[in-house]
Every structure is written in C-alpha cells, then in structure tokens.
Amino acid sequence: MENIPLSRAYLESLSTSDLVELADTQGIDIPEGLNRRFIIGELLELAEENLQAVPDPALLMDADFSVIPDVLPETYNETQITLLMRDPGWVFVFWDFHSTIFSSVTGHHRFESFFLRVNSISTDDQPRVTDYFDIDVGIHDRKWYIHLSDRKQACRVDLYSRNTQEKEQLLAKSSELLVPPGGAGDLNGNPRRRIPPLLELSGISELRKQHFRNHRQAFS
Amino acid sequence: MADTSLVFVLDAQMPFIRHPDVPGCVEESWFFNALSYTYLPLLRVCTALETEGVPFKLAIAFAPTLCEMLADPLLQERYLHSLDHAVDFGLAELDRNAGAPEIQELIKSQLDQIQLNRRDFEDIYERNILRKFDYFATHGYIEILATSATACFMPLYADIPEAINAQIETGLIVYRKHFTAIPNGFWLPGMAWCHGFDQVLRAYGFQYTLVDAHGLLFADPPPDTGIFAPASCENGFAVFGRDKNACDEVLSPERGFQTNPVYLDTERDIGFDLEERSLARMFDVNLGRRITGFRYYSKGTAENRTESYQPVKAHAQLCADARDFLESRVAALDKASKLLEGAPVTVTCAFPASFFGQSWYEGVSWIEEIFRAAASRSDVSFALPSTRVTGKSSGRLVVPYCSSWSDSGYAEEVLNNSNDWMYPYIRKATMRMIDLAERFPDDSGLKERALNMAARELLLAQSIDWFTMMNDRDRAEYARRRFEESVRAFTVVYESLGSNFISTEWLTKIEKIDNLFPEINYRVFSRKK
Numbered sequence: 157m158e159n160i161p162l163s164r165a166y167l168e169s170l171s172t173s174d175l176v177e178l179a180d181t182q183g184i185d186i187p188e189g190l191n192r193r194f195i196i197g198e199l200l201e202l203a204e205e206n207l208q209a210v211p212d213p214a215l216l217m218d219a220d221f222s223v224i225p226d227v228l229p230e231t232y233n234e235t236q237i238t239l240l241m242r243d244p245g246w247v248f249v250f251w252d253f254h255s256t257i258f259s260s261v262t263g264h265h266r267f268e269s270f271f272l273r274v275n276s277i278s279t280d281d282q283p284r285v286t287d288y289f290d291i292d293v294g295i296h297d298r299k300w301y302i303h304l305s306d307r308k309q310a311c312r313v314d315l316y317s318r319n320t321q322e323k324e325q326l327l328a329k330s331s332e333l334l335v336p337p338g339g340a341g342d343l344n345g346n347p348r349r350r351i352p353p354l355l356e357l358s359g360i361s362e363l364r365k366q367h368f369r370n371h372r373q374a375f376s
Numbered sequence: 377m378a379d380t381s382l383v384f385v386l387d388a389q390m391p392f393i394r395h396p397d398v399p400g401c402v403e404e405s406w407f408f409n410a411l412s413y414t415y416l417p418l419l420r421v422c423t424a425l426e427t428e429g430v431p432f433k434l435a436i437a438f439a440p441t442l443c444e445m446l447a448d449p450l451l452q453e454r455y456l457h458s459l460d461h462a463v464d465f466g467l468a469e470l471d472r473n474a475g476a477p478e479i480q481e482l483i484k485s486q487l488d489q490i491q492l493n494r495r496d497f498e499d500i501y502e503r504n505i506l507r508k509f510d511y512f513a514t515h516g517y518i519e520i521l522a523t524s525a526t527a528c529f530m531p532l533y534a535d536i537p538e539a540i541n542a543q544i545e546t547g548l549i550v551y552r553k554h555f556t557a558i559p560n561g562f563w564l565p566g567m568a569w570c571h572g573f574d575q576v577l578r579a580y581g582f583q584y585t586l587v588d589a590h591g592l593l594f595a596d597p598p599p600d601t602g603i604f605a606p607a608s609c610e611n612g613f614a615v616f617g618r619d620k621n622a623c624d625e626v627l628s629p630e631r632g633f634q635t636n637p638v639y640l641d642t643e644r645d646i647g648f649d650l651e652e653r654s655l656a657r658m659f660d661v662n663l664g665r666r667i668t669g670f671r672y673y674s675k676g677t678a679e680n681r682t683e684s685y686q687p688v689k690a691h692a693q694l695c696a697d698a699r700d701f702l703e704s705r706v707a708a709l710d711k712a713s714k715l716l717e718g719a720p721v722t723v724t725c726a727f728p729a730s731f732f733g734q735s736w737y738e739g740v741s742w743i744e745e746i747f748r749a750a751a752s753r754s755d756v757s758f759a760l761p762s763t764r765v766t767g768k769s770s771g772r773l774v775v776p777y778c779s780s781w782s783d784s785g786y787a788e789e790v791l792n793n794s795n796d797w798m799y800p801y802i803r804k805a806t807m808r809m810i811d812l813a814e815r816f817p818d819d820s821g822l823k824e825r826a827l828n829m830a831a832r833e834l835l836l837a838q839s840i841d842w843f844t845m846m847n848d849r850d851r852a853e854y855a856r857r858r859f860e861e862s863v864r865a866f867t868v869v870y871e872s873l874g875s876n877f878i879s880t881e882w883l884t885k886i887e888k889i890d891n892l893f894p895e896i897n898y899r900v901f902s903r904k905k
Contacts, residue, residue: 163871203874216823219877225864232804240532240799243786244778250800299796331535334571336778337596354715357708358602359621360593367590370784 194255197233402664437563
C-alpha cells in the first residue's frame with residue numbers, strides 16, 4: 157500500500173467494488189451496504205496511520221500528475237463537534253461522524269436518535285456544568301444554530317446518541333466558548349438608571365435601540 | 377486650548393482576484409476600478425494638499441492581498457491596457473452622443489480622468505503607487521496600519537491561536553516588504569474583536585486597534601470616556617472606538633451624504649445598458665458586464681431620475697457636506713471636551729476605502745474638502761491614531777465587547793445559511809496545516825515549496841470575502857469556486873505529503889496563478905513552544 161499514492165482524489169476515482177476490494181486487501185472489515193465515502197474515509201485513515209508509522213522520507217518525489225478532486229469531501233470521517241459564536245445570542249455548531257461509530261450507533265436495533273446537549277458552564281475557578289438543555293437532531297443533520305438564554309456563563313455543546321433502553325451515549329464534546337454577557341448593551345438594565353452624559357454623547361442609546369431591533373433575543 | 381482631534385482611518389481591503397489565465401475577466405476589473413476611482417485620486421489629493429501646505433492626517437490599513445496585486449507586473453500591465461481600451465471606447469461614445477452636448481462634456485471629462493490616471497500610474501508613480509503612500513507615511517501625513525495576510529474574520533478562529541498568529545505574521549512580512557515604518561496599529565479585518573485579542577496583538581508589539589462603537593460602549597463596565605478617547609486594556613493595549621453615528625452620516629445607504637440627488641448615479645453605468653457590439657471595444661461581454669466609468673446621470677429623486685450629471689453642482693454639494701460633517705464633529709468634540717474637563721478628546725472615523733470614489737463617486741473629493749475645511753478653522757484638526765495613544769490610561773480599564781463593524785454588529789454576515797457549509801472545510805484545513813507545520817519543521821526543497829503553497833492557499837481560503845460574497849447572488853458562484861479551489865489545492869498538497877508524490881508541474885502552475893506572499897514561511901502555523 158505504501159507504493160500507491162493513496163489520496164482522496166485517487167480513491168474517489170475507483171468504483172465502489174474496487175474500494176471494497178482494496179479495503180479487503182488492507183484488512184478493513186466493511187459492513188455490507190456501507191456508503192462509499194465512509195470506505196474512502198477508512199482507507200485514508202489507514203494510509204495516514206501507515207504514514208505516521210514510518211519515518212518521513214526527506215524528499216517529496218515528482219509525479220507525472222496530481223489528481224485534483226472535483227468536489228470537496230462530504231465528510232472527514234471523524235466524530236467531532238465544533239462550536240462557533242455568531243453573535244451574543246446565537247451559536248453555530250457543526251459535527252461529523254466516524255463511519256464505524258456512525259454505522260455501529262445507527263445500526264443498533266435500539267437506536268432512537270442523536271441529540272445535542274447545550275451545557276452552561278460556570279466561569280469561576282472550578283468550571284462546572286450548571287445547567288443544560290437537549291435538542292434532538294436528525295440522523296442526516298450536521299449543523300444547528302442554537303439560541304443561548306444564559307449569557308453569564310461559558311457554553312459547550314455535546315453530541316449524544318440515545319437508544320430506547322440504554323443510557324445516552326456521549327459521542328463528542330465541543331470546546332468551551334465564553335458567552336459574552338450583556339454588559340452596557342443589556343436592555344434589561346434599569347431603564348431609570350441615568351446614562352452618563354459621555355456615553356449618551358457616544359451614541360449608546362441609539363446603539364441599544366438598533367441592537368434591540370436586530371438582536372432582541374440576545375439581550376432578552 | 378482644548379486638545380481635540382479627529383482620527384480618519386481607511387480600510388484598503390480587496391480580495392486576491394488575479395486571473396492570469398482569464399484576461400479580461402470581470403473580477404480583475406474590480407481591482408482596476410479601485411485604482412482608477414479610489415487610490416490614484418486619493419494620491420492626487422494627498423499630493424495637492426502637500427503641495428499647497430494644507431495639513432492632513434490619514435491612517436490607512438492596506439490589505440496584504442491588495443499590496444501584492446498592486447505590485448504585480450501582470451496586473452499593472454493589464455491595468456494600462458484596460459485604460460487604453462477605455463479611451464477607445466470613450467472616443468466611440470463621443471460619436472454615439474454627437475447630438476447631446478451635455479453628455480459629450482461628461483464623456484470628455486471621463487476621458488481626461490482616464491488619461492490622468494494613465495499618466496500618474498505609468499509616468500509619475502512608475503506603476504508603484506505603494507511607494508508614494510509610503511512617502512506620505514515617512515513624511516508624517518499618513519499612518520499605515522498592519523493587518524492580517526488575508527481579511528480573515530479572526531474571532532471565528534480565536535480557539536486556534538496558530539491560525540491567528542499565521543495571519544498576523546504573514547501580514548507583517550508583506551508590510552515590511554512594501555512599507556518602511558514599523559506599524560503601531562493593527563487593523564482587525566471587519567473590525568472584528570474577540571476577547572483576548574489585546575494580548576495577542578500586544579505580543580506582536582502593536583499599541584492599538586479599532587473596534588466599532590458597541591465594542592467599547594457594551595463593555596462591562598464601559599470606559600469613562602465613551603468613544604472619545606482610546607480605551608486601555610489591562611495590558612496597556614489601546615482600543616479606539618469608531619464613532620458609528622459620524623460614519624453613518626457618510627455611509628448610510630438611506631441617509632448618508634452619498635444619497636444626495638445631485639451626486640453621480642454610479643449604478644447607471646452604460647456597461648450595464650449598452651448593446652454587446654458597442655461595448656466590445658472595452659471588454660468581452662461574455663466575460664461579464666461591468667463598470668466602464670461612463671455614467672451620465674445624477675442619482676435624482678424617485679420621481680426624476682433622468683437629470684444629467686452636473687459636476688459643478690455636485691462639487692458645491694460635497695463642499696457643503698464636508699462643512700456639515702466637520703461642524704457636527706466639532707460640536708461633539710466640544711461637548712466631550714467640556715465633560716472631560718479639558719482632557720484630550722478624540723473622535724475616530726473609519727471607513728472602507730472602496731466606498732470613496734467607487735460607491736460614492738465624489739467621495740475622494742469630499743475627503744480633500746474636509747481637510748481643506750479643517751485647515752481653515754482653528755477649533756479642529758486631524759491626528760494620526762498613534763499620536764492619540766497615551767499609554768496606560770488613568771481611567772477605567774476595559775475589556776472590549778465582542779463586535780464587528782458589519783451591519784449585524786457581529787458575525788452574521790460571515791456565518792449564516794448561505795456560507796456555514798464552508799466552516800467544516802476551512803477549520804479542518806487549518807488544523808491540518810498546523811499538523812503539517814509540526815510534522816515537517818525543517819524541510820526544504822520541493823517539500824518546502826509544497827508546504828508554502830498549502831499555507832498560501834489556506835490563508836486565501838480564510839479570506840472574509842468569499843464568505844460575504846456568498847450572501848450576494850451575483851458573486852456567490854465566484855466565491856464558491858475560489859474557496860473550493862483553495863481548499864482543494866491545499867488538500868492536494870496535504871495528501872501528496874502523505875503519499876510522498878506531487879506533480880511539480882501542477883505545483884508550479886498554482887504558484888504562478890496564486891503568486892502572492894512569495895516570502896511565506898509555512899512554519900508560521902507552528903505551535904508556539
């Protein structure tokens with residue numbers, strides 16, 4: 157296998173039966189009916205493991221051609237979840253599955269659904285989960301926008317699977333994201349509180365109005 | 377006398393849109409328009425003000441992608457060709473409008489402008505306009521801020537410090553290539569601030585950056601001085617707050633100065649109206665219709681949009697707008713100065729440079745006029761931002777609020793249903809690049825070339841432009857293609873390093889197309905030890 161310039165582009169060019177055959181020669185057990193992109197993911201993963209197992213040659217060799225993939229891959233074959241902040245009220249999460257994990261979880265006869273657990277985490281010296289809520293997601297979903305109500309905390313989103321009998325199974329955790337507090341933009345502040353003249357002159361009242369119009373959920 | 381100043385900052389940003397294999401493509405015309413309507417006129421304004429002894433102070437953040445395009449011989453050559461075609465086209469327009477003397481005057485004026493741009497670009501600046509900007513910087517008129525290699529929306533990479541470092545370090549390499557000064561200020565693309573950036577930027581020796589007004593005013597607690605002085609972070613890093621209201625007086629699409637009916641209607645360009653045969657002198661319509669610069673109507677009103685453009689009337693209006701703008705700023709500075717009991721007061725205005733000359737045709741002349749008008753008054757002056765940074769403030773220290781200068785104020789324009797599909801790819805490529813920099817720390821030869829190419833393509837893919845263009849139906853296809861091309865090129869290198877085979881022919885081809893950042897060092901993506 158080390159002699160084959162094994163790349164995603166090369167693998168994409170093979171038929172599904174060739175892929176299964178190649179996987180077989182590499183000792184990868186492919187469950188029947190597994191999507192070809194998962195087979196490619198498995199082969200690439202093995203190639204990467206092989207690469208890391210041998211010292212890197214000093215030289216990169218010239219090849220006659222490089223195969224340029226026509227499309228970007230649908231998956232990177234890793235179970236992970238990533239959390240990004242869109243604005244103080246909304247975060248965006250996207251996730252992916254390792255093919256083996258995905259097929260073993262969804263293939264289980266008791267499998268029910270995947271869900272996201274949105275955790276509020278305290279920002280003191282000893283961070284701990286203080287609250288959470290769950291969002292059911294579809295088997296084909298890979299992204300979600302989430303509104304955050306507790307904005308004095310950090311946030312982490314976990315990807316879980318649930319089956320009809322057993323306890324829920326944690327599949328991946330995002331990194332923690334500090335959720336910005338409302339601060340002076342918080343419209344829940346005391347309306348009678350006097351705004352210092354320099355802040356008024358700076359335009360804070362107008363900014364608050366604009367932000368209320370555009371992001372009222374973020375400041376509710 | 378009160379110590380009051382206006383700080384005026386321009387964001388000279390442009391995506392890398394060089395297409396050597398597609399001469400005459402519409403995207404390169406965006407670059408030519410930037411030269412013709414913003415940067416060459418701006419240099420003429422600076423030169424005139426300097427010659428006449430009119431004081432002016434201006435800060436500019438030149439995007440490294442724009443610098444690399446300005447320094448590129450192919451684009452320079454193509455720019456001159458585009459001007460020559462525009463002259464041919466203008467002469468034909470004179471014939472076509474033989475019965476309309478008013479329109480003919482406008483055509484002649486546009487022809488003069490084209491000839492002037494050609495002369496300035498070729499003969500005066502010898503195709504190197506950055507050298508002239510650097511001249512104004514070394515003579516204290518202009519302050520040039522550093523910025524990231526590509527216009528990366530950095531808060532969305534805040535959890536990947538190597539990505540932020542790589543953007544900053546490559547940006548600095550390009551800055552040093554084109555400019556003489558050591559930059560004090562750092563321009564955050566999109567003015568996008570995120571918690572902790574003060575520490576990152578301070579570590580690179582920068583003294584200040586700018587955020588939009590809510591970045592300071594929504595801080596908890598907000599600075600005592602509002603937006604009327606740079607706020608100080610705990611480490612002494614200074615943050616200017618942009619006066620959003622002041623900037624909206626200029627930029628607002630509903631009520632900004634540019635909306636005045638006497639100004640040129642830049643959207644009614646004959647490049648979008650004329651039949652294909654007539655336009656063929658200037659460009660191939662099959663490659664996309666575009667701005668020709670030949671525009672004959674003022675914006676007018678909803679009831680009357682047929683009045684031809686009258687430059688004298690427009691000039692009188694821009695002078696009035698400049699005076700009004702200054703008057704409002706002086707009033708604000710005066711009030712703030714009284715409230716601050718004589719402490720130094722600063723109002724900071726920051727704009728996209730492309731707005732002046734391109735969106736608002738008369739905008740560059742308006743900039744000239746505010747400097748001239750300020751020179752005739754004793755109660756207002758302009759300052760370079762670094763001269764308004766006084767070190768650790770005696771006032772309350774602030775932790776600026778996450779913010780950007782986009783319409784949403786945050787990241788909605790770069791993270792929504794039209795562009796969120798891009799994040800799995802760009803984040804994965806970024807993590808892979810960090811991994812490559814770790815795995816191949818001392819490589820040279822072909823492997824180093826390939827790694828540098830991967831780093832270059834990754835930086836290009838991180839550019840905010842592809843993400844925001846996805847919101848624009850007309851540009852989404854181009855943005856998708858550019859983003860995917862860069863991610864695919866990166867992936868080819870990544871996988872080639874796994875297989876130990878790469879086509880040097882392909883590598884050379886991509887290097888020739890994306891020829892920016894030739895000094896790049898992929899190790900900028902290494903984890904800091």
